[in-house]
Amino acid sequence: MATFRQDPLLAIARIVLTFLLGLAVFVGAAMVLAAPVMLIFRDKVFAELAAQHMTVPHGAFVAAVVAILLMIAAMAAMAFLWVRHLRRIVDTVGQGDPFTPLNAVRLRAMAWLTIGIEAISVPIGALVLWIGTVTEGNDVDFGLSFGGVLLALVLFILARVFRKGAEMRAELEGTV
Template sequence: MSAAPKAGAMRSITHDPLLALARGAVLVSMGVAALIGAFFIVLAPFMVFGRFNMMARVSGEGLDGLTANTFIAIGGVLILIAAMAACAFLFLRHLLRIIDSVDQGDPFNPVNAARLAAMGWLTLAIEGISFPTGLVAAWIARTVKDAHIGIGFSLGGVLLAIVLFILARVFRKGAEMRAELEGTV
């Protein structure tokens, strides 16, 4: 059985303005990620299946290098970006649930440790997806006149994943210690 937090402590946690602000920011970010993902998933088939119609429309506008393969590559990039948006949405959903557990006064539990680990894997997935996305985008930029794009690897994303994996272990150990303490009381 878990011991309930004291009423005074519970009140101070549940009325924390930082948690309310974080919750609101995460909810807005989840909405943005969902909109981006949905928009690109809907747009990708138009780029692939409507490529000949679009090529005919832009042929007179000086966009040299736009071929059927370019539009297929653009569709592929859009799908990869939608996949990254889906990973970001899942990441934010885990974060929201952690925020809610802190708000309820029970952050050190095994479920939050698993959420943090999942957030680490999602961060690595986003980094993994971003590399081929950048490569295809660079190819598109080379085929289209006056287009420029940079390919980058985010060391920050990898470091975030490492921090999340370490925090998952900290939370797991905290949950174990709390269970031991409750068992001795």
């Protein structure tokens, strides 16, 4: 672990990743808590919408908002796992041994988590678009993120690179 303490970039990365882990927990918890709050205070929400002369279908609106909150909580949970895998990879770099089969598994898991996050963003976007159409005066835009798909592809490739690197190192150690 001495190498980790000597490399300021790895130390900064670990601090940032730890902050991101906390942020993911906070966002996930806030969304899980907000869902029942929305159900409890739905009458106040509709009263506010009515005060702005907006008529929305009550049941569908509440269901859509609660679904969005819970899907965001799921995305936050996946983001937590994603960042935790990355922090563990950073730790192995600091220890001087990044090309391990476990890091290849972590990278592949990160790729699948990225795909999961992107997949959940589609129904969230659709629900947000619907909410924008039923609440007058709200201009909502939604688009797919090709950056997330590209990130998943890069992570799958890096997972193979790490797996092959670990295999080559094991082979080399076996011949020495």
